[in-house]
Amino acid sequence: MESTRDRLINLLAENEDKFISGQALSESLNISRNAVWKHMKDLGKDGYEIEAKPRKGYRIKEYPDKLSSNTIKWGLESKWIAKTVIHKHSVESTQTIAHRAARENAPHGTIVVADEQTNGRGRMSRTWHSSKEKGIWLSIILRPEMPPNHASQLTLLTATVLADVLNSFEGVEPLIKWPNDILLNQKKTAGILTEMQAEQDRIQYILIGIGLNINHSIEDLSEDIQMKATSLKIETGKEWSIKTIIQRLLTAFETSYDLYMKNGFHPIKEKWEHFGFKIGENIKIQTFSDQWEGKFLGISDEGALLTESIEGKPVKLYSAEIDWF
Template identity: 45%
Template sequence: QTGLRTKLLKAFSTADGEFLSGQKISETIGCSRTAVWKHIEELRKEGYELEAVRRLGYRIKKKPDKISSNEIHLGLKTKMMGRTIHFEETVTSTQKIAQSLANDGVQEGTIVVADQQTNGRGRMSRAWYSPSGTGIWMSMIIRPNIPVNTTPQLTLLTAVAIVQAIEELTPLKPDIKWPNDIMINGKKVVGILTELQAEADQVHSVIIGTGINVNQKTEDFPEDLQTIATSILIETGTSWERAQLIQTILLRFESLYSLFLSKGFKPIKLLWESYAISLNKILIARTLKGTVEGKAIGIDDDGALLIETCDKRIEKIYSADIEL
């Protein structure tokens, strides 16, 4: 049964919004037209909007915003990213699962996706709010052969991939706030958490966690987040398909990552700078060692933020919270 359903969804996905006749469908997936009709009814019950036009057949007008391995897999155009998908409805944190999968030696490009996290984490063990049915809570496992001190560059690379994907699918123009926030109209829509498994100077795996607010309404956020967080729905007024956004992010990430491995950080840095809002501004960086105030003059080749203080010293910041 699930086999037929998958074939049917695949046929619609290949048709790419064009009509498919009942006859064509029954031939492609190898079942009777009555069975086709039954499966179409099943899809409707799951929230698919299907248009039926006499003589033309059926087409999918709108898919439910449900994520599952299948939804992510169908139509995924990558070679490596997301070729293995671990999907679960509810987890504590996708980072935790990804860490243990990485220890087990899963292949590069494996992703962990959950519909909901009960203990989603930000940097320095802060909480990341990850309710069900609305966001993308995903961890990607990669195994680059790069020096440990260059891994922060991957956070910046991921931010570029996500901004490009949002720009490709929606009318929005997000900004990147160094190092790991993506902002729309001054509010945070995406957070990125990069964690490392390494020994001496050998990287075993890098686990890149991305939290993306997609379909939350303002009132869905707890009060303390309502003034600082936003979602793609809040900014555009309509809801978006999470699975499609994941596919687009994975494809963008894969191409930037391969550029990074062959040409280094330079081309990524240029792209990153074109989206950055924190550059050429006076800001305050709060680090674990103290506070640095000054003008952000750029990022250097390892991804660190360069701040020129009022006495003209250049401080290199590797990790901080930025106040603009």
């Protein structure tokens, strides 16, 4: 259920090109005009620029760039994603919050976003450094009607969305390192963690966790990852609006997800291979039983890595240690 404040912001947003009177707001929200005035004061303290004129009323002139559920929703043109936004200033991991929300029946498309993660995690329980207000730390709750064995395709879909969004910025040329790392200049700038709760033939929910380094300087990265990680700011030399990139990312994700549910995985596979790191080149592969060097051929229709086997024949790998560099 929307709070009075959310409803107030929505009313102001719907009337952004004109003033709306205190009386009209009072009647719509079923609160006193004095309460409307107090809400306006509170919005001002949060960074909203409210213009008030006698006998005309109020209008929002500018929204704050800092993250909140309202600023993310403001200007976001979506059909289903981020209709529910859970924003936290600091959490151990947005995935933890998203699991809890999903178990409490948070709807499809709910997002959890944080200014900071104190214990962010990536694949195989690796630590993800999530500096305060420097990047995008976000989880998306999905409830797709699809077989559980297709869930890994959503990781690859998300990677193509991130690559597309980054590729839209001038001078930025992302590549995807299988299955889910986004590289700029061969350094990691984003990762994706997909987790699922499912029964044998039915998905209860899927969480897509995204970590994207935006405004880190090199000093913001710990010494142990400075040679392996980067950020949009490091690569472009300028600061970026995290809120704006979140909105672009969510819009692109919704479009791509809807097309995937309609048309299947093949268009995602083609786009992934367009951005694929080291496709056509030799990579070193280690499985539980073997170690060899073979050409990276692309990904399969299921999203597995396609490479040459020891005998030089195409082989699918669903899990392996790859020496990419």
